[in-house]
Each structure stands twice: as C-alpha cells, then as structure tokens.
Amino acid sequence: xxxxxxxxxxxxxxxILRENSRRYYVDNAPTMSDYEFDLLMHELERLEAxxxxxxxxxxxxxxxxxxxxxxxxxxAEPLSRQGFVQRPHRYPMLSLGNTYSxxxxxxxxxxxxxxxxxxxxxxxxxxxxxxxxxxxxxxGGKLIQALTRGDGIQGDDVxxxxxxxxxxxxxxxxxxxxxxxxxxxxxxPYAAFDALNREREAQEEAPFANPRNAASGSLKLIDPxxxxxxxxxxxxxxxxxxSVSFASHAEALDAAESWGLPVSGERxxxxxxxxxxxxxDHWDKERKFLPYATDGIVIKINELACQRALGYTxxxxxxxxxxxxxxxxxxxxxxxxxxxxxRTGAVTPVANLAPVQLSGTLxxxxxxxxxxxxxxxxxxxxxxxxxxxxxxxxxxITGIDPSHRAAGAQRPVFPDxxxxxxxxxxxxxxxxKWFCPNQDGCPMQIKGRLLHFVSRKAMDILAGEATVEQFxxxxxxxxxxxxxxxxxxxxxxxxxxxxxxxxxxxxxxxxSKQVPFERVLFALGIRYVGETTARGIxxxxxxxxxxxxxxxxxxxxxxxxxxxxxRSVYEYFRxxxxxxQIERLRKAGLRLDGAGxxxxxxxxxxxxxxxxSGNFSISRERMKELITAHGGKAGSSVSGSTAFLLAGTKPxxxxxxxxxxxxxxxxxxxxxxxxxxxxQPAGSGLPSGGVSAxxxxxxFSPPEGKxxxxxxxxNGEAVEELTLF
Ligand code: IVH
Numbered sequence: 001x002x003x004x005x006x007x008x009x010x011x012x013x014x015x016i017l018r019e020n021s022r023r024y025y026v027d028n029a030p031t032m033s034d035y036e037f038d039l040l041m042h043e044l045e046r047l048e049a050x051x052x053x054x055x056x057x058x059x060x061x062x063x064x065x066x067x068x069x070x071x072x073x074x075x076a077e078p079l080s081r082q083g084f085v086q087r088p089h090r091y092p093m094l095s096l097g098n099t100y101s102x103x104x105x106x107x108x109x110x111x112x113x114x115x116x117x118x119x120x121x122x123x124x125x126x127x128x129x130x131x132x133x134x135x136x137x138x139x140g141g142k143l144i145q146a147l148t149r150g151d152g153i154q155g156d157d158v159x160x161x162x163x164x165x166x167x168x169x170x171x172x173x174x175x176x177x178x179x180x181x182x183x184x185x186x187x188x189p190y191a192a193f194d195a196l197n198r199e200r201e202a203q204e205e206a207p208f209a210n211p212r213n214a215a216s217g218s219l220k221l222i223d224p225x226x227x228x229x230x231x232x233x234x235x236x237x238x239x240x241x242x243s244v245s246f247a248s249h250a251e252a253l254d255a256a257e258s259w260g261l262p263v264s265g266e267r268x269x270x271x272x273x274x275x276x277x278x279x280x281d282h283w284d285k286e287r288k289f290l291p292y293a294t295d296g297i298v299i300k301i302n303e304l305a306c307q308r309a310l311g312y313t314x315x316x317x318x319x320x321x322x323x324x325x326x327x328x329x330x331x332x333x334x335x336x337x338x339x340x341x342x343r344t345g346a347v348t349p350v351a352n353l354a355p356v357q358l359s360g361t362l363x364x365x366x367x368x369x370x371x372x373x374x375x376x377x378x379x380x381x382x383x384x385x386x387x388x389x390x391x392x393x394x395x396x397i398t399g400i401d402p403s404h405r406a407a408g409a410q411r412p413v414f415p416d417x418x419x420x421x422x423x424x425x426x427x428x429x430x431x432x433k434w435f436c437p438n439q440d441g442c443p444m445q446i447k448g449r450l451l452h453f454v455s456r457k458a459m460d461i462l463a464g465e466a467t468v469e470q471f472x473x474x475x476x477x478x479x480x481x482x483x484x485x486x487x488x489x490x491x492x493x494x495x496x497x498x499x500x501x502x503x504x505x506x507x508x509x510x511x512s513k514q515v516p517f518e519r520v521l522f523a524l525g526i527r528y529v530g531e532t533t534a535r536g537i538x539x540x541x542x543x544x545x546x547x548x549x550x551x552x553x554x555x556x557x558x559x560x561x562x563x564x565x566x567r568s569v570y571e572y573f574r575x576x577x578x579x580x581q582i583e584r585l586r587k588a589g590l591r592l593d594g595a596g597x598x599x600x601x602x603x604x605x606x607x608x609x610x611x612x613s614g615n616f617s618i619s620r621e622r623m624k625e626l627i628t629a630h631g632g633k634a635g636s637s638v639s640g641s642t643a644f645l646l647a648g649t650k651p652x653x654x655x656x657x658x659x660x661x662x663x664x665x666x667x668x669x670x671x672x673x674x675x676x677x678x679x680q681p682a683g684s685g686l687p688s689g690g691v692s693a694x695x696x697x698x699x700f701s702p703p704e705g706k707x708x709x710x711x712x713x714x715n716g717e718a719v720e721e722l723t724l725f
Contacts, residue, residue: 025067064152084156098322128296131187132216141172164228184236192231225639296324332356343448380409458523462508481584543593548573605632614648
C-alpha cells in the first residue's frame with residue numbers, strides 16, 4: 001500500500017472504529033460484531049506500525065473505548081447525559097489486548113518469559129465475561145463507590161444502582177484492608193435477559209440486542225429501584241496491585257472471596273502454554289452451558305511482582321491478554337442472492353438461505369457485505385455456507401464448505417446496474433461497496449431515506465415501511481418535505497385509511513415540528529452522520545445555517561469528526577436540491593436550530609419518577625422527553641419510589657397490579673397533561689402547554705382498517721453502513 005492510500009485507510013478506520021465504539025459503549029446498540037471490530041482495530045495497528053508518520057496519540061489504537069455520554073452544561077460536577085456524576089479513577093481502568101489465535105497467546109507467553117528472564121511465574125486463566133466493567137471501592141468494609149469504566153480515566157458514578165445488585169455486598173466480613181478497589185463485570189444472565197426483552201416487547205419498547213447491552217443499559221438506569229428488578233449479577237476479577245499487598249493475583253482474589261465478595265469461580269492456575277490451551281479447549285465447549293455470556297478467556301501473569309515488572313502500554317497491561325472465541329456458526333445451503341439498495345445507494349448482496357438454527361433463532365437471510373467479500377469467498381449458488389451472528393441481529397456469511405459444492409456450480413454475477421432503477425453502478429477506489437448514483441430518482445434510495453426520516457430516533461412520525469411504500473406508490477411523497485404537504489383528504493383517498501388513522505398520522509407529523517434540531521439533523525440522513533455525530537455537530541454549530549456555511553476544516557474541529565465525515569457533511573450542503581429541501585422543511589416549521597431535548601420547561605415533576613405504560617397521543621419516547629423536560633424522571637418499572645403510573649390505552653396489567661399493591665396512583669394522559677403548566681416558551685421543543693389539556697389528552701385506541709404497519713411507532717431504524725470490508 002502506498003503512503004497516500006495508507007493515509008486515507010487510516011483515517012477511515014479511525015472513524016469507523018470511533019463511531020462503532022460509541023455505538024457499543026454509549027448507545028448500547030453495536031452495528032458491527034466484536035470480531036469485525038477487532039479485525040479493523042488490528043488492521044489499523046498494523047498500518048500505524050508500517051506508517052509511523054501517521055500514528056497519533058488520539059488514535060483508537062491508543063485509547064480505551066468510552067462509555068461516557070457527552071457531558072452537558074458547565075456544571076461544577078460534570079454530569080453525563082443521563083445525569084450521573086463523573087469521577088476520576090484512582091488507577092486508570094484499561095482494556096485488554098486481544099487475539100483470536102493461539103499463536104499470539106504463545107507469543108505473549110514467550111514475551112513474558114523473555115522480560116521476566118528466569119523469574120518463575122504462573123498464569124491465571126479466567127473466563128472473559130461479556131458484560132459491563134465496574135470498579136468498586138470499599139472503605140472500612142463498606143461499599144462507598146461504584147464507577148463504570150467511562151473513558152478509563154473517569155467513570156460514571158453508579159453507586160446507588162450498584163447497591164441494588166443483590167450479589168454485591170454492602171458490608172464485608174473478615175480481615176479486609178481498610179480501603180481498596182476491586183474491579184469486575186456486571187452481567188445479565190440469559191434468563192433475566194429473556195424476561196426483560198419479553199416485557200419490553202409487550203410494552204412496545206425496542207428489545208436489547210444482547211445481554212451485554214442490557215446489562216450496561218440497566219446499570220445506567222435513572223431509578224435505582226428499577227435496577228433491583230433487572231436481575232443483574234456481578235463477578236469480580238481484578239484488584240489493582242497498588243491497592244493491596246498480596247504476592248499474587250490468585251491470593252488477592254481468594255482473600256476477596258473470604259471477605260464475602262463474588263469472585264469468579266472458574267479460575268485456574270496454569271504452569272505453561274499446554275495448560276492454557278487445555279483451559280481454552282475446555283471452556284470453548286462448556287461456555288455454552290453457562291447461564292451468562294462469555295466471549296473468551298483472559299490469561300494473566302499471576303505473580304504481582306512480575307505484573308509490575310511487565311507494566312502497561314497506554315491502553316492495556318502487558319501482563320494479561322484475552323483470547324477471544326469466535327462467534328457461533330451454522331452451516332446451511334445458499335438458495336440465492338438478492339441485491340438490496342440502501343438509503344445511501346450502497347448495494348448489499350443478501351443471501352437467501354435454507355432455514356437454520358443459530359444461537360437460538362431461525363436464520364433465513366444473511367448479508368454478504370459487498371462484491372469483494374463475495375469474490376473472496378468465491379461463493380457459488382447452491383454452496384453450503386457458514387453463517388455467524390454479528391453485533392446486530394442480521395447474520396452474515398463468513399465462509400463456505402467446498403466439500404458440498406456441486407460440479408459446475410455457477411458464480412453469482414454482481415449486477416452492474418442498480419437492481420431497482422437500472423442506473424449503472426459506480427464504485428470509488430476507497431470504498432468497498434458499489435453505489436447507485438441515482439440519488440434523486442432511485443425508488444429504493446428515496447424510500448430508504450424517507451423511512452430513516454420518519455424513524456423513532458429521527459422525527460418519530462407514525463409511519464412504517466408499508467406506509468412509506470404506499471405514499472411513494474401514490475406519488476404523494478418523494479422527499480421528506482413532501483410529508484408535510486400531505487392533507488387529510490389525500491390520506492383518506494388512500495386504501496385502508498380511515499378518519500382516526502389519518503388524524504393520528506397528522507398529529508405525529510405536527511408533533512415532529514417540535515423535535516430538537518440535533519434529531520432533525522440526524523433525520524436528514526447525511527452519510528456517516530449517526531445520532532451521536534449529529535448531536536455533536538448540532539451542539540457545536542447551533543443551527544443548520546452555520547453548518548451549511550462551515551468549511552471542511554471547521555467541521556473537522558468537532559470531536560470525532562474526521563476527514564470522511566467532514567467531507568460528507570460539506571458536500572451535502574453543496575447540493576442545491578438539499579438546500580431547497582431544507583428551506584421547505586424550515587417553512588413547514590421544523591426546528592433547524594436551537595438547544596437539544598434537555599430544555600427545561602418547568603419543575604412541576606421535580607423529584608418524581610413517573611412510569612409510563614400503554615399508548616398515548618404522542619409516542620412513548622416523546623412522552624418520556626416531556627416528563628424529563630418538566631423535571632421528572634421516566635422509570636420503566638413500578639416500585640416504591642414511583643410517584644405515579646401514567647397510563648395510556650392498554651396499560652400493562654402487571655404494572656397496574658403492582659400499583660394497586662403498593663398504593664401508587666394511576667394517572668391518565670388527560671390528567672397528566674392537566675398537571676403541566678399551560679404555556680411554555682416558544683420553540684421549547686416539546687409538546688403540551690398552550691393547547692387545552694382536553695384536546696392534547698385525547699386518547700386513542702389501536703388503528704382500525706389501517707395498512708399493516710401504520711400503527712407502529714418507531715419503524716426499522718435505518719443504520720448507516722460504516723463497514724468497509
Ligand atoms: S482483567 C487491566 N479479567 O474485558 C485489565 N477483564 O476487553 C483488567 N473482562 O475491560 C481487566 N472478563 O471489562 C479482566 N476475567 C477478566 C475479564 C475482564 C471480562 C473485561 C473487562 C475489560 C475487558 C477488556
């Protein structure tokens with residue numbers, strides 16, 4: 001690779017890794033498997049080693065992924081977005097170097113041998129728990145603080161939540177040191193995870209993708225009482241050597257166990273690489289029977305003096321390494337390939353498979369990523385292929401089984417024209433994907449962009465795939481701005497639309513005019529601008545006009561906006577059609593500048609935790625925003641600290657029962673809106689006020705005679721493709 005190509009690839013990799021790190025640690029919604037992430041990280045490490053002139057201290061290869069949310073306001077005590085106080089770690093909380101190859105574990109052992117130069121040592125082999133890291137501090141035997149890893153330097157103070165986790169003792173017994181830190185993992189066992197997702201689905205809330213996300217999301221709940229009901233457990237695996245005076249890691253953990261702390265029981269001391277391999281082989285099979293998720297094995301040098309001698313890099317200890325298991329695979333027949341066009345025009349080959357069971361679900365389709373990947377696999381129709389699940393729910397094809405190949409099996413031909421509109425496809429040298437360049441005329445792209453615009457995390461308009469399709473087919477809508485021109489009369493002329501459904505759609509359209517600017521920016525669907533990037537750009541520039549005028553250099557001044565994103569944003573605003581769209585959206589009344597969703601409207605709900613259940617005249621997401629904007633907290637399960645249950649139509653029967661049992665009041669939407677002050681500052685970004693409570697409080701029941709998806713709030717969230725395989 002020449003210098004210029006390396007420079008571009010390094011910049012791309014850094015952006016991809018930063019964005020995915022945020023999705024993993026902050027949003028709890030990764031879109032890439034750990035394996036892919038690790039491969040890209042290793043590619044970046046190699047490139048930085050080969051081209052040291054482009055290495056930089058703030059590269060993700062030298063930084064620990066951060067779970068800290070963007071802090072807001074200039075508080076004396078910095079707060080994360082969810083309102084947790086951020087506190088410094090006494091000792092940095094680092095991550096672990098990882099590998100998928102036994103050879104690299106052998107290299108780790110050989111390196112340690114060499115540095116320790118004859119000093120005898122052993123290895124502590126442990127499970128690598130797949131949850132969220134926690135750092136506990138005990139003083140005088142009492143739990144005094146619990147911090148998340150955060151960015152490794154400071155973490156969110158989640159002490160009150162951690163106090164609600166049953167396996168973490170508040171008080172130690174025995175011969176504990178006066179003050180010490182101990183670190184470990186908070187996990188959600190599979191059984192608790194399944195129960196939580198069942199409950200969320202019943203409440204029309206998005207299920208968590210995996211137990212890790214569920215654990216870290218639960219740890220950052222606002223209401224500690226809710227944490228108590230999430231079934232979290234804890235396992236502890238590390239006492240920083242600086243904080244105690246033991247000779248070995250094993251001794252330290254044994255002692256911790258004797259003080260009553262939950263220490264991982266599957267540890268084994270191994271003398272040599274043969275012992276390590278036996279431990280790995282054992283757990284690679286047995287881990288399937290554990291009640292919680294693990295993603296590998298951690299191998300640590302056991303003697304603390306040796307650990308000190310080996311020391312640390314900026315990111316991880318030299319005395320430990322993680323061997324990661326590859327994701328579970330299944331093998332099945334490839335029936336055929338569809339070519340899907342995304343909202344950005346990227347063409348993705350999607351395999352249709354003979355249905356096969358994989359990690360608990362029946363898989364029928366899997367992505368093949370791009371043409372290069374298909375060529376690399378040398379895939380043929382009728383092949384038997386290996387499927388794996390990535391970070392997202394969509395599985396992917398990772399290999400083929402050549403022994404099953406029929407003689408004369410044909411290579412599928414990647415189309416040279418858009419499968420939807422027939423335009424010749426194009427591919428930039430630095431991209432892995434082929435694109436349909438017909439942005440303004442390709443129906444799949446147009447519908448994809450509309451679907452993204454209306455999605456819950458964007459404008460939260462009551463329309464899903466079938467509705468968008470119907471609007472498109474009827475010729476009503478081509479761009480987001482067209483949505484705001486739709487009349488009730490036009491809606492009623494469409495098949496399956498009745499009065500109530502039309503009103504609900506138009507109400508959600510009206511409510512979307514109050515969506516904060518940062519979400520409008522996200523809704524525009526600018527390439528590479530995900531939710532978090534949009535928030536960063538919106539807060540930095542304050543309004544769409546300033547963004548449109550910004551140079552690429554000014555755009556790249558924002559944290560984590562690199563060359564690729566800056567260019568994408570810059571180019572977006574150089575397109576006259578986009579500017580015209582924005583003008584129409586401005587005229588329609590959308591918020592194209594101003595503060596985020598945190599704008600306070602009143603403090604009438606200060607100190608109150610409100611649990612919501614059922615359906616409302618606005619989406620549940622926006623109802624929660626309304627609660628926070630009036631000073632309250634939105635909780636999701638009823639407990640002693642719940643102020644009241646805000647019940648829409650069809651509230652959860654379990655929640656109602658619990659309220660009755662605990663004597664907690666149940667409040668209707670109408671009553672709730674009546675509690676809020678009638679007026680609010682103009683452009684404050686949220687509904688309520690001004691309009692009469694009775695009108696706003698109009699309840700509705702599920703739609704009748706509507707198109708299949710029209711009752712769905714928060715349709716398939718379109719996620720930008722960032723994988724550059
Ligand atoms: S030791 C200085 N032991 O894996 C490093 N970490 O990818 C101390 N993890 O941040 C960590 N199981 O959250 C250690 N048995 C184990 C672990 C473990 C899971 C996590 C931990 C760490 C991450 C690194």
